[in-house]
Amino acid sequence: MPSSLHVIGHQQPDTDTICSALAYARLKQAQGVDATPARAGEVNPETQFVLDRWDTESPSLLDDAAGEQLILVDHNEYSQAVSGAHDATIVEVVDHHRIGDIETSDPIYFRNEPVGSTATILTQLYEEANKTIDAQTAGLLLSGLLSDTVVLRSPTTTDQDRSIADHLADIAGVDIEKYGKELLQQKSKIGEKSPRE
């Protein structure tokens, strides 16, 4: 089987990881690159709420990345990556964390910025590529941004996050505080599941 190009976030995916995989795969497709969104684990309740709210299918589970081509979003260390990542080819990284242990043999696009979410950076990448963000994609990106920054209240929140959140909320047609509140209610449900479930 020939290798495919997957856009994938970290294990134990959060909303920023899933929404970034979806949004970046869409940007790649808009640029004529055959990339599919993937996930490295189960979708949590907050993220499921977001997917339902924006009428979007979950990325499919990639359980072994060996031999595949990967665009990593929202992480840049092997310990957090999908299983098999060591035997995959990392072709791009977009993230907002400390610089980890990814090394490559060829030059690749690696974009890490000290901002509140990967979604923030992806919004800029859409702009730099002159590609329109539709309402659905804006809703997903906004969800990743608001989830990671606790509705712009976390100490990691930058001015860039704030102005990009405004822009995304405009396109998505939601009110940041109102939608953020709904999201936080879902967040509080994470961990509520009993071990039996």
Added chain:
Amino acid sequence: MPSSLHVIGHQQPDTDTICSALAYARLKQAQGVDATPARAGEVNPETQFVLDRWDTESPSLLDDAAGEQLILVDHNEYSQAVSGAHDATIVEVVDHHRIGDIETSDPIYFRNEPVGSTATILTQLYEEANKTIDAQTAGLLLSGLLSDTVVLRSPTTTDQDRSIADHLADIAGVDIEKYGKELLQQKSKIGEKSPRE
């Protein structure tokens, strides 16, 4: 002595490394950040020609980076970095090579692109920051770009390099082929020095 912020390229500096350190330090200064250009070794004859041609002083030599803050340009591995880099704080990276072994404890700006020169990326950073590139800085950036791409003839040359070279040549007021020829003549002098010199 409090630590200072240095913009610095690799050991055995080439024209892209020196010109990128100069141009990025200028951008940082234009953004109100107190950054100074530095070098990790002797300036080669090609680069000296470029500095003379664009009436620019060489960055000063940093012989021990321990305890300092570093913005790395044109490299992203410790083996190529200024001595003491392991005991410095890496606060940013802008490069066009394979991803190396730099790890950080905090999120930083890390921008690597598979293009012909670091100067190509820096030209984009000026544009993204909405800062004007003056003729002198354009001349330096063009020199880094043309040196690394062997006047746009190396297999690493991308369409982006070509269009950015045109843009820089316009600002600098030079003809790419004519200036490139002068530069290549200097390049051929590298290694001509006898060991006695």
